[in-house]
Amino acid sequence: ETGVTQSPTHLIKTRGQQVTLRCSSQSGHNTVSWYQQALGQGPQFIFQYYREEENGRGNFPPRFSGLQFPNYSSELNVNALELDDSALYLCASSSQINEKLFFGSGTQLSVL
Amino acid sequence: DQQVKQNSPSLSVQEGRISILNCDYTNSMFDYFLWYKKYPAEGPTFLISISSIKDKNEDGRFTVFLNKSAKHLSLHIVPSQPGDSAVYFCAARKPVGNEKLTFGTGTRLTIIP
Numbered sequence: 258e259t260g261v262t263q264s265p266t267h268l269i270k271t272r273g274q275q276v277t278l279r280c281s282s283q284s285g286h287n288t289v290s291w292y293q294q295a296l297g298q299g300p301q302f303i304f305q306y307y308r309e310e311e312n313g314r315g316n317f318p319p320r321f322s323g324l325q326f327p328n329y330s331s332e333l334n335v336n337a338l339e340l341d342d343s344a345l346y347l348c349a350s351s352s353q354i355n356e357k358l359f360f361g362s363g364t365q366l367s368v369l
Numbered sequence: 370d371q372q373v374k375q376n377s378p379s380l381s382v383q384e385g386r387i388s389i390l391n392c393d394y395t396n397s398m399f400d401y402f403l404w405y406k407k408y409p410a411e412g413p414t415f416l417i418s419i420s421s422i423k424d425k426n427e428d429g430r431f432t433v434f435l436n437k438s439a440k441h442l443s444l445h446i447v448p449s450q451p452g453d454s455a456v457y458f459c460a461a462r463k464p465v466g467n468e469k470l471t472f473g474t475g476t477r478l479t480i481i482p
Contacts, residue, residue, distance in 0.1 A: 261412070290468065299373070299458050299472030300413070313468040347412055358470065360405075360412030 261350050261361035269367045270338050278333040278364045280348030288312075288353060289331040291323060294345040294363070306331055335366075343368045372396045373461050375473035383481050388446040390476050392459030395440065399461035403470070404433060404444050407456045416457075417444070446478075454480045 262281045270276050282289050288307045292300035302315035306325035320336040329350070335342055345365050349358035374393045382388045392402075400421040405413035419426040419433045419442065426433050432445045446453055459473040 288468075290470075292470075292472075297474065299375075299460075299474045300470075301472070302469040305468040307468075315469060349412070357415050357418075360414070362410060362412045 261348055261359050263346075263348050263361035263364050265364060266362065267365045267367075269369060271369050272338055272340060274338050274368075275334065275336045276338060276366060278335075278346050278348075278366070280331045280333070280350075280361060282329045282331065282348075282350030283359050286350035286352050286359070287329050288351045288356070289325055289329065290349045290351070290358060291331070291333045292347040292349065293317075294347060295341075296344070300347055303333070338368045340368050342366065371474070372399075373459055373471050373473040375457075375459055375476050377476050378474070379477040379479070381479045381481055382449045384451060385448045388444075388449045388453065388478055388480070390444040390446075390457050390459075390478065392442045392444075392473055393440060394442075394461050396461070396463075396471075397440070398463045399471075400464050401462045402433070402435060402442050403460045403462070404431075405458045405460060405472075407458065407475070413458060449478075449480045451480050451482055454478060 264279045290305040291303040294300040304314040305312045309325045322334045325331045345363045347363045349360045403418040404416040406416045407413045417431045435442045456475045456477050458475045460470045
């Protein structure tokens, strides 16, 4: 059984650019959630996808968008990057909504 | 608006002693609480949870206590081991149908050999 994998592990972008982060959910899991963890903070909920549909969104602007694919893998896209977008982005999968979350190791994004 | 608060950024405990990590919440709609543990360069891993209908849940060395009237929960680790050194996050969730976990800012626990 493979766990949640995220790519890339580290990424450096400049302000105004766009970025795509990827996540492969754990085998058998159909729900994917994305969280942003800024330095010294706890993870903050961005959104969740269940069976390819967005199923809830946190307090993030529309330039944060996502996709879930038929194999339940997922992408997080961020447009018009800002310096404050620098953070660890965590993907988590679960077998159903409200079930225990299994987190990946995250993508560390630096915006210069 | 920090709805889940962990007021101790760090805690050091001697190996073999009890570690007590605290968490306070403000939103009375939360009905399910979780603790996650995070090592550097890894994602958070689930440790233990408790439903609001209980006041205690135990799993091996880990026990979580919930005081609903005080909106306070704590994680007890007995006995503490060097491998317990990590950042611990408290998280809370509203009733079924709401997918979002609200996390605290974390407490860095260091176990001193």
